[in-house]
Amino acid sequence: MARLIALLVAFHCYFQSEFVYADDASKLLVGSWKLTSWTIQIVGGDATEPFGPNPKGRALFTSDGYAVFIIVGANRKPATNNDESAALLKSLLLYTGKITIDGDKLTTKVDISGNELLTGKDQVRFFKLDGDRLSIRTAEQVSSVIVGKKVVGTLTWDRER
Numbered sequence: 001m002a003r004l005i006a007l008l009v010a011f012h013c014y015f016q017s018e019f020v021y022a023d024d025a026s027k028l029l030v031g032s033w034k035l036t037s038w039t040i041q042i043v044g045g046d047a048t049e050p051f052g053p054n055p056k057g058r059a060l061f062t063s064d065g066y067a068v069f070i071i072v073g074a075n076r077k078p079a080t081n082n083d084e085s086a087a088l089l090k091s092l093l094l095y096t097g098k099i100t101i102d103g104d105k106l107t108t109k110v111d112i113s114g115n116e117l118l119t120g121k122d123q124v125r126f127f128k129l130d131g132d133r134l135s136i137r138t139a140e141q142v143s144s145v146i147v148g149k150k151v152v153g154t155l156t157w158d159r160e161r
Contacts, residue, residue: 025101025129029061033134033157035071043140043150050145051091059134059157061099067108070094071155089114093145095123104128106136115144132159 035057041047049055057071073091077084095113099106108123128135134157143151 025127026061026065026099027063028129029134030063031061032160033059033061034160035059035155036158037156038071038153040143040146040151040153042143042146043152045149048146051093057155057157058160059136065098065100066096067099068094068096069108095119097123117144132161133157134159 035055038049038051038055038057039047040050051071052074054074055071056074057069059070060068071093076088076091079085079088092114095108095110095115095118097108097110097112099108101107104126106125106127108125110118110121110123113119124139126137126139128137136155136157138151138153140150140152143149143153145151
């Protein structure tokens, strides 16, 4: 009987820790994060930095379970004509939405996006939190930045204090 109780307690603790982990992770993410790098590995090809070597970006995670991601290319300048305005749009990536966490999987149900193909869709990412450094990786997917290519993107963020 004692073994059965010990087994049940261990079983409960094991599965309870999964729930605590997701809740703890969402609490640890709350705040503002500054983008330090973004690389895209083209499947079967080279890695690239789609917005240059010094992209700017911020991720915000709120205590009520929402996220905002904004990334812009390095060295953007104000537009003076329609072509330059279009180029600015191509160097902008943003979306917001309600997030859920399951283990290392971070899913954003996109409610607003700079690319309407994302609105209403789930953006599934995998994350690793190491102190004040957050790494977010995509699954292999067709790129919205490098048209027609399958890619895996990796973004690195530092917590802003």
